[in-house]
Amino acid sequence: MRKLKLLFAGLLAFAVSRAQETFPVNGVADKRNGTYAFTDATIVQDVTTTLEHATLLIKEGKIVAVGTTVIIPKDAVIINCKNKFIYPSFIDAYSDYGVITPQRQAGGFNYNAPTQFLSNTKGAYNWNQAIKPETDAFKLFSIDDTKAKPFREAGFGTVLTHVKDGIARGTGTVVTLAATKDNLVIIKEKATAHYSLNKGTSTQSYPSSMMGCIALLRQTFLDAKWYKNKPATEGTNLSLEAWNDNLSLPQIFEADDKWNDLRADRIGDEFSVQYIIKGGGNEYQRIDDIAATKATYILPLNYPQAMDVEDPNDARFVSLADMKHWELAPTNPAVFEKANIPFCLTTADLKDTKQFMSNLRKAIDLGLSENKALEALTKTPATILNVYDEVGSIENGKLANFIITTGPVFKESSTILENWIQGNKYEVNESAWNNIKGVYTLNITNNKGTSSYQIDVKNNTTASVILQDTVATKFTYDGQTVKINFSTTPQKRGVAAIPAAAGYRTNSTQPQFMLSGFVTDGGWTGNGVDTAGNKFTWTASLNKAANNMSETSHRKSSVSKPLAKVTYPFDGYGFEEMPKQQTILIKNATVWTNEKDGILQNTDVLLKNGKIAKVGKDLSETGATIIDGTGKHVTPGIIDEHSHIAAASINEGAQSVTSEVRIGDNLNPEDINIYRQLSGGVTSSHILHGSANTIGGQTQLIKLRWGMDDEGLKFKGADPFIKFALGENVKRTTSPNNNRFPDTRMGVEQVLNDAFTRAKDYEAAMKADPVHTRRDLELDALVEIMNKKRFITCHSYVQSEITSAMRIAEKFGFRFNTFTHILEGYKVADKMKAHGANASTFSDWWAYKMEVQDAIAYNAAIMQKMGLNVCINSDDAEMARRLNQEAAKTIKYGGVTEEEALKMVTLNPAKALHVADKVGSIKVGKDADVVIWSAHPLSIYAEAEQTIVDGTIYFDRTRDLQMRNKIAAERNRLIQKMIGEKRSGAPVRAAEPSWQVILSCGDHSHHDGLITIDVQEDDTINK
């Protein structure tokens, strides 16, 4: 097979116009200059210039002239392109053509597997196996004609190719799709540098999370800069060397998703790099954010296939968001065009390159202009790859890369006939060069004479014989040869219209004719045989020209206009229009102020400009939205000190110290749990790193501004925090294979001791020699802690570890701001008080592992009575909806007063998080984050009726009911549409449940639903 391929390549090389000087010739030299003149064509030079009846002249693989007055040299082969169109061939700026993309082994970070701490790559490379900027695609590239062919058939002549593996992937190279010689097709060796958030085949444990990938990229930027000074301690690091070299190239980041696009762009902003972003096709859902990146995008056209949703029990688990995306995905390019964001189109991510043109036509049907499509396939990619001087338009001096089509290239009725690359012709649909449609007179001559038939040819494979009835025939035409089998008898109804092997039908008394022929000037000529074995010759010539008949192939758009609306966020419960901040006057309610006024009866609260403006009796305000609070309770919004919602990843568990990672780098504003928690009165959540390691990642305080983007969720102006963890999780008690230090609480103490010792030395070194000291993001965060610029919330359970942690902190001159979980806090409440820590705990959890055997429901009450600032937190997406009830349990368990109980989920967490000046009580001047409850807010019978953040009503029970109806109607419409798709014969895939990822701390399992994935339960699904 390989030999065959080589032979094939060899044959083509024979036709190449450019000789390669250094290669010896075996045989007689055969130099050809490949001069061709394509005449009388419609030449689309680029999107702005189209020439009619023009001539294109190429020589030695390059364009030498184009225009309407080209003088054709004598040695040119003339190709008449009457009625044909010539376009610059397409450029795909995102492929792995001709390089081998390594396949990832199963795995990734597994909570229970042994850790691989360092890279397995041999050589003087980077410590991290996913950082391989030293990879150069041009060194690995080799022509792969089986892969090139589908590209060429889709109209492509040039591609960028690179090894799609790793977080830093090295350089890409620009090659043509000619099947000549590797040496000749590379047109730019190092064209681009590539990055991603996917560690690919790296078997190393770090990074095991999205935020870890981001942190690794950031740290590598810093390392590479530091490496420029050739630090002796680093020795030779070929990866960092290559990283630095690659920075001068166009930087392409494979982000593959709208939020990742933004994440990538932010990394770029930090290090003054403008990435070209390979998108994921869902960018239309956040186009304003996407526009703000100022990036050029490379967009795939891999629309999701319709699902088989005829079974309502299957359909149930497909989310509205997924169905809407199915409907709207083809609008993505048009949305980019409308937003004036530059973009290229790629075949990447398509299962089959053949889908490219039909998918592109869908995009055009839905509003993408043909000019923009052409630009996205020619000039834009050529420009970003810095090869517009060679490809991307039809101009003198450029490579002879162009396609010849039967009509405007994006019309469905048009066909690509030939694809010329570097002056070599590659046939795509040669047979369509001549329009054979029409009625032909067929003359069959045998020894008895000549008989005539009329044959109506529709296209290359369909024709019929016109007798009394029209009889379908078997017909194939490939541009050069033609085969016809026909019978003079119509087939009975119900029998196959085309007798496949008519000649062998023994019961047939009528003759069958089997004809074989070649194209001759203006017709066909050949010989044949009939069923009786009589041989004959035949000729056929056009009788009536096809163009006499009416052209009926004018295509109606087969894509119906999508009706789905983009909502914010792109969830069923998203808003078509974001709710606005209002002036709101709540009248005559019971108001829990959390201030010295206590609980005020029959009181009004005015919210204005996002703040609490007035609290009092008989307030009035013109223009305010009035909410009748009679019989209702108003409380400050609930603040959850410990939450893991709204993030793409939670645990970077591959090392014991990962203070460099940041939850804020990977917020997920589309987590439905944001909305669900609003329905339970939550207005702010502290999103914590998980508990897989002693020093976890930097946390992110958010407000539940449902519908806003990731930046919009962030609680602005809040002190930065970090998550630490102690005990069983960090020593990996449940893992039988732990090889990561620490394995005991003794070791945990030393991880802390060591980390802060290093941080202290680092701080001193940085002060002494900021130029030559390697900046370390991990230690930066620890230095911030020691300087009281960053604060710790520490997962902790038993008294020994709590005390040890406090003593370490005291040794280094800082404090543990908050101990979270802290189920044995009651045993050391006095010590915690002396240390100055806050406590954030569960109301009644225990006995889910060894270290919580002594957990008691009276914990919060004891700690509170000991003078600690006590919070009740959730650490659980479900329970967070009922934190008011969890707080109420402290009344039952330990006799906390009702006012103090409510504070445990409002004011106390605000204090612990250093935002009590902004939220946590109903006080004039604070943020208008309030909840209106149907009943006593500590009662199980209370429902949050409205949840207001910054004076904006993000949850409203009445509006919620309307949304449910809307969701039901929209789901039904899309299900019917998908069913219609299936019934029309379109391919469908099995209904795929829209899995919901539930991230949790890592120390207790949840079974929250039928289609949820608890990430702690199965960490291998992390990259």
Add this chain to the structure above:
Amino acid sequence: MKNIFCTISALLLFISYSQAQETVYPAKEYREKIFITNGTVHIGNGEVKENATIEIDNGKIIRVANDITVPSGDVKVINANGKQVYPGLILPSTDLGLKEIANGVRGSNDYLELGDYNPSVRSIAAYNTDSKIIGTLRANGILLASITPEGGIISGTSSVVQLDAWNWEDAAYKMDNGVHLTMPSFIQRTGRRGFFMRGETAPADPNKAALDKLQEIKSFFRQAKAYLQESSHKETNLKFEAVKGLFNKSQTLFIHADQVKQMLATIDLVKEFGFNACIIGASESFQIADLLKQNNISVILNQEHALPATEDDDVDQPFKTPATLEKAGVLFALNDTHDESRYRNLSFNAGTAATYGLTKEQALQAITLNSARILGIADKTGSIEAGKDANIVITDGDILDMRTSNVEHAFIQGREVSLDNKQKQLYERYKYKYNIR
């Protein structure tokens, strides 16, 4: 002086509580009369009697009425004036006493056996009456539980226990009341859109694997049925013997299923063999409540406090599922399977159901009388009615609401059981340490 007094009294308190849970004794048998007077009595069947008195004799309820005169003399009287009186709550399916420390301590776990077909495996054999968790349930009014094995397809046989006992033979309230079967899943997990998942290949037909398993289950019961029709056997099959009670309806088949297709498969299975059947889990039962009613299948809803199954579901769907079942007339009970709070919030699961469509008395019935009916113990317990065991809880306020739910007395078969537990003792221990009153 005052300080000394405080210290001494605290010390006394400490002594009385400090000897860990080992001194929390099961109550002794009590055959004398008890009168619980003037309470608001929630019968458990929907009725409420204000200012009613309950007369108890020899561990049984004799009468519940407003006109009972308490005899003078040496008789035990509990004045429940201003208090709420409830039937003892029932945890209808649990690994209580089988799973002590959920994670990381394998030796403490006895709830999950190896093998696919284990009907002869009996939970009662491993039930640990000294589990530290039990005391925390009594303190919240939970007095009975059905102890359920897990694992495989037919996990084994459950038994109902009362929660104040020296050993499992004492605890046994109804032995081997049901056989537990887990329906195969009709949802196969594959990769997922979105941010950070690794794709796996979906099986060609996710239903097929489940349907094959279902055939295997049916085949098991068909063979068991045939086997049981023969009175003597050369070779005894313990697995078949263990499901005998299903065919004569002395036992219930408990089917653990959540998905609609699993429940439809259950209906099919139950129809073929004519079993008494109850679906446990049943989070999607709101979609086919009428079918469950028509086929006389009862339901135990495992976890009221759960997230909706899909992101498009009503945000309060799990909360209002009980109301849908009630409306359709399905016999259902509520459960608490929460692994972290360890089942003590059963009454609050019911409280949530009362917020979302049930009346409070209906919600109460779902954790008392309905549970007793489903477990086959309604002749003995589940309501405060004459002739039943005196399994009674007295609270300060509404037991369904954590704000007011303080259990003051609890009786199991007329024995006033200790409400003390490890957590209360640790509470006292540290109140002592810190001189907290």
